[in-house]
Amino acid sequence: MDDERKISLGEGAGGELMQRMLKELVIPLVRNADIEYDPAALPPGLLDDSAAVDDVAFTIDGHTVWPLEFPGGDIGSLSVYGTVNDLWVVGAIPRALALSMIIEEGLDRSLLRRISSSIGSASSSAGVVIATGDTKVVERGGVKGMIISTAGIGLKHPLLDGNHRRASFLRSGSGAEAPVSHWLRDDGVRKGDVIILSGSVGDHGISLLSFREGYGFDTELVSDLAPLGEVIEAALRVGGVIAAKDLTRGGLANGLNEWCGKSGYSIHVSGPDIPVKPAVASACDMLGLDPYEIGNEGKVILAVAPGSEEEILEAVKRTSTGKDAAIIGHVGARGRNVILETEVGGKRIMDPPYGDPVPRIC
Numbered sequence: 001m002d003d004e005r006k007i008s009l010g011e012g013a014g015g016e017l018m019q020r021m022l023k024e025l026v027i028p029l030v031r032n033a034d035i036e037y038d039p040a041a042l043p044p045g046l047l048d049d050s051a052a053v054d055d056v057a058f059t060i061d062g063h064t065v066w067p068l069e070f071p072g073g074d075i076g077s078l079s080v081y082g083t084v085n086d087l088w089v090v091g092a093i094p095r096a097l098a099l100s101m102i103i104e105e106g107l108d109r110s111l112l113r114r115i116s117s118s119i120g121s122a123s124s125s126a127g128v129v130i131a132t133g134d135t136k137v138v139e140r141g142g143v144k145g146m147i148i149s150t151a152g153i154g155l156k157h158p159l160l161d162g163n164h165r166r167a168s169f170l171r172s173g174s175g176a177e178a179p180v181s182h183w184l185r186d187d188g189v190r191k192g193d194v195i196i197l198s199g200s201v202g203d204h205g206i207s208l209l210s211f212r213e214g215y216g217f218d219t220e221l222v223s224d225l226a227p228l229g230e231v232i233e234a235a236l237r238v239g240g241v242i243a244a245k246d247l248t249r250g251g252l253a254n255g256l257n258e259w260c261g262k263s264g265y266s267i268h269v270s271g272p273d274i275p276v277k278p279a280v281a282s283a284c285d286m287l288g289l290d291p292y293e294i295g296n297e298g299k300v301i302l303a304v305a306p307g308s309e310e311e312i313l314e315a316v317k318r319t320s321t322g323k324d325a326a327i328i329g330h331v332g333a334r335g336r337n338v339i340l341e342t343e344v345g346g347k348r349i350m351d352p353p354y355g356d357p358v359p360r361i362c
Contacts, residue, residue: 010355017355019261049086049246052156052183057092059083060151066360068115068145070208072223075148076118078297081227082248082362083152084126088232089244089300091163091184092154094126099133100149105140115146126227128152156183159236166239170305180305184244187262193242193331194309195267196302198231198316199224199324200275201252202294205358206283212360221279224321226298231322234315240308247296248362250353254293255301256338257352259331266335269350271342273328292340293353295361303331 011021050059063079073081084094099119103112123130160182167180174192181188203224210216228246235241245255252274256267276291284291298321304312309327316322332339338350 008355009359016352019352048090048186050090050092050152050154052090052092055156056153057087057090057156057183058151058153059086060149061086063148063150063362064144064360065208065362066144067212068111070211070223071221072204072207073225073297074115074118075146076115077122078225078362079148079150080119080122080126080128081225082297083150084128084154085228085246085297085300087152087154088228089184089246091157091160091182091232091236091241091244093157094128094152094154094229096129096131096153097123098151099130101133101135102143102147102149103135103137104143104145105137107145112146122227126229157233157236159233159239160184163236163239163241166308167242167305170240170307174306180242184241186243186245186259188243189259189263189265189267189303189331190242191265191331191333192306193303194306194327195256195269195329195331196235196304196309196313196316197252197274197326197328198228198300198302198322199298200277200280201247201296201299202276202280202284202291203299204297205251205294205361206280206289206291208361209287209358210283215283221277224296224298226321228298228300228321230319231300231316231325234319234322235302235304235312238308238312238315240305240312241302242305243303245301247299247301249295249356251294251296252292252301253290253338253350254352256350259303260336260338263331264334264336266332267329267338268332269329269338269340271340273326275324275326289357290353292350293357295358297362301328306330 010017050057061083063075065075065078068075087094164180164182207221207223247255260267280291316325339347340350341347
C-alpha cells in the first residue's frame, strides 16, 4: 500500500519530508551496489550540494520558480547562480554549466529572450560558460511557463590546501577534533567550530511571495539572488573554513539541521545575532511563518575552526554581499539538534521545516 501513496508537493521542498522521501525511495535505489564509493570523495548518507571526485566537483539543479520574473532576478539568473553556488560551497571554482530548458507552448518570445539574456549576463558575472544544453517544448499545461535544469562542473580551489592546513592547526590547538577534509563537506563540523552567517535571512522567499501574491509588504524588498564566490574566496584566503552551505529551500533551519544530521554534532545559535530585515520579520509575523525556514539565494553559513572566526568575519564583511555577516553560534557536543537561544533568553529546538512554507521560490 505504501508504494501506491502519491508524492506530495512538500516532499520536494528540501525539508524533513523530502529527506525522508529521498532515503526511502531514491538514494538507496539509484546508487549502484556494484560500485565501491570512496567515502573521502563522496559524502556518506544524504548527498551534499555538490559531489567531489578527485579534483573535480559537479552538481545539478532544477528550477521551477514562479513567476518566471521577480524583484531582483528571474528563472535565468536563478538557474546560473543557484548552480555555481552549490559548487562554491564545497570549495570548487565553477567552470562550465549545462543548460536544459523545458518550455511551455505559448510562452511569449520576448520573455524567452529576456530570460536567455539574463542567463548570459549571470554566466558572465559568475565566470562560467554555458558549454552544452538541451531544449524541449511541451504542450500547454505540460509545465507552467518554463522549467530550467542546470548542471555544473568546477575545479578544486587552489586555496583549499592552505585552508585545510590552517583549519587542522587551529583545531589541534583548541582541543577540538583535528581532522579536516580537503573539500568543504557537510559532515565535517565538530565541537567548537564557530558558525558565521553572511547576511540577513528570508529576503528571497518573502520578496517573491509578496510579489506573487500582491501583498506589498515592502516595495524595496528584493531577492538576495547573488553568486557566493566573493564571500567563499575571502574566507578561504584567511583559512580555517570547515564547511559552507548556501541557504536555499528550507532556509537557515534546514541548512543547520543538515549539518547536524550528517556530522552527529549539535549546533547552538543565538536568535538576537541572526540578521533579519524588518520587512521580512513583519511579513512572517503577519503570515505565521518562521523567517529561519524561508529560502534564500545569496546567503551562506560557514563553519570555521575556533580562533579564525573574527578574521574570517571581517574578511566576509568587506565583500559586496557579506556586509551584514555575523557570528551566530557554535557547534556543541554530540547530538542531532539545532538549539536556538531566543531573544528573551529561553531555548528551543530549531527543527527543519516539515514541508514547504513558501512553494515555487527556486
